[in-house]
Amino acid sequence: MPVKITIIGLGQIGGSIGLALAAHKDKVVTTGHDKDYGVEQRAKKLGAVDQTNHNLPDAVENADLVILALPLTEMRETFRFIAQDLRKDAVVVDTAPVKAEVVKWARELLPETVHYVGIAPAIGAKHLAMTETALDAARADLFTKSVFLVSAPPGASEEALQLVSGFIGLLDSIPVLTDFFESDGLMTTAHLLPQLISAALLDATLGKPGWSDLRKTASRNFFAATSTLADSDGAEALGMASIHNRENVARALNNFINALIDLRDDLENDEESFRKRLSSSLQGRVNWLLERDKAEWSKMPEESFERPSLMETLFGSKLGRMGKKEKDG
Numbered sequence: 001m002p003v004k005i006t007i008i009g010l011g012q013i014g015g016s017i018g019l020a021l022a023a024h025k026d027k028v029v030t031t032g033h034d035k036d037y038g039v040e041q042r043a044k045k046l047g048a049v050d051q052t053n054h055n056l057p058d059a060v061e062n063a064d065l066v067i068l069a070l071p072l073t074e075m076r077e078t079f080r081f082i083a084q085d086l087r088k089d090a091v092v093v094d095t096a097p098v099k100a101e102v103v104k105w106a107r108e109l110l111p112e113t114v115h116y117v118g119i120a121p122a123i124g125a126k127h128l129a130m131t132e133t134a135l136d137a138a139r140a141d142l143f144t145k146s147v148f149l150v151s152a153p154p155g156a157s158e159e160a161l162q163l164v165s166g167f168i169g170l171l172d173s174i175p176v177l178t179d180f181f182e183s184d185g186l187m188t189t190a191h192l193l194p195q196l197i198s199a200a201l202l203d204a205t206l207g208k209p210g211w212s213d214l215r216k217t218a219s220r221n222f223f224a225a226t227s228t229l230a231d232s233d234g235a236e237a238l239g240m241a242s243i244h245n246r247e248n249v250a251r252a253l254n255n256f257i258n259a260l261i262d263l264r265d266d267l268e269n270d271e272e273s274f275r276k277r278l279s280s281s282l283q284g285r286v287n288w289l290l291e292r293d294k295a296e297w298s299k300m301p302e303e304s305f306e307r308p309s310l311m312e313t314l315f316g317s318k319l320g321r322m323g324k325k326e327k328d329g
Contacts, residue, residue: 002029005167006063008056008078010034010043013095013121014069015138018048020171022140025050028170033059039135048138057085065167068094071233072241075102079109088113091160095121097187099151099180101244107153115160118180119168120149120187125292133231143173145295149183150175188248193256195238196249198229 005021007014010032021028032049033056034040040052053059060066060082068078075096086092092114096102099118106116123130124144130137148168152161161177168175178186201222205211232238242249266274 002027003065004029004031004063005065005067006031006033006060007049007067007069008033008059008082009069009074010039010048010138011069011134012132012137012142014067015043015046015048015135016140016142017067017069017171018043019046019138019140020143022047022050024170031059031063042135043138046135046138048135056081060090061085062087063090065163066090066092068092068096070094070096071237072096072098072102072244073233073237076105076109079105083109083111083114086111086114089115091115091117091163093117093119093164095119096241097184097191098241098245099183099187103151103153103180115157116153117156117160117164118149118151118183119164120151120183120191121173122146122148122190125289125295128289128292131227141172143168143171145293146173147176148173149178149186151178151180151183184245185248188245188252192238192241192245192249193252194228195232196242196253197256198226199238202226202229 005028007018007030010018011034014032014034018030018032021030030049030051032040032043032052033054034043037054040054043049044052056078063086066082066086068075070078075094079092092106092110093116094102096118097120099120102118103116110116121143123142124146126144127139127142148171150161150164150168165175205214229238263274263277266277
């Protein structure tokens with residue numbers, strides 16, 4: 001019997017998950033839900049989900065795996081809304097950038113018969129320069145050759161973790177096991193810091209002396225540097241993620257401020273060091289993109305799940321027993 005997967009939130013992440021799973025229609029049945037009915041219908045037309053259900057409790061009640069691809073601002077309320085309709089032994093995952101706070105909500109609101117696992121997806125190198133957003137940015141190969149940070153509460157069900165591992169494998173990505181605090185630390189630098197830098201650049205220029213002329217002449221570089229904020233889930237979601245991850249964010253901002261100070265000091269006092277610093281940064285970026293494109297993440301076995309056959313993992317003993325119970329019942 002096919003595994004029932006419900007995707008809540010059909011933006012770039014949720015839509016891409018659905019498009020990737022569409023290659024496994026013999027094994028997976030996907031149901032999509034979005035608060036915007038029009039988005040639901042577009043996702044169905046694109047083939048991102050097999051079916052849609054605008055009634056959220058109905059959308060999750062028979063699901064083996066529920067994926068919350070939502071802004072952080074909507075996560076707690078969605079947990080509360082679906083809690084009583086989740087089946088026994090259902091696995092709930094979320095894609096929010098802040099896990100330590102989300103796991104508190106999961107413990108508070110989800111029944112003990114349900115398993116929560118946090119995931120933080122990284123997109124594949126070929127899509128890093130994508131300019132589209134929301135469902136327009138959904139791609140079947142968005143996660144190809146990428147990694148997912150996977151974190152779960154202490155004592156989490158091994159079967160739930162293996163289910164999530166297999167699901168990630170079907171997206172042609174690699175699961176990397178972390179704890180909530182490590183995941184939050186990594187996502188602070190990878191996800192939150194660039195948005196906050198974008199906000200700081202705008203704060204330093206908008207309405208300041210010279211803005212009346214700058215707004216007419218700002219270059220593509222200014223546009224690109226400030227687009228990170230525009231591409232976020234919004235100021236409220238960014239603010240919430242930062243506040244709930246205050247210590248990590250403050251540390252990351254301090255590191256960035258210190259880097260700016262070093263750059264300024266070299267500019268004022270040591271031209272050769274200033275040039276070397278710029279050259280080193282540029283070369284470091286080139287090296288990073290080459291590494292990201294090669295995606296030789298198998299060199300990190302100590303951090304990753306052991307990867308059995310993906311079909312065996314995702315549709316093995318746990319879900320086999322689920323299907324049998326339904327059939328026998």
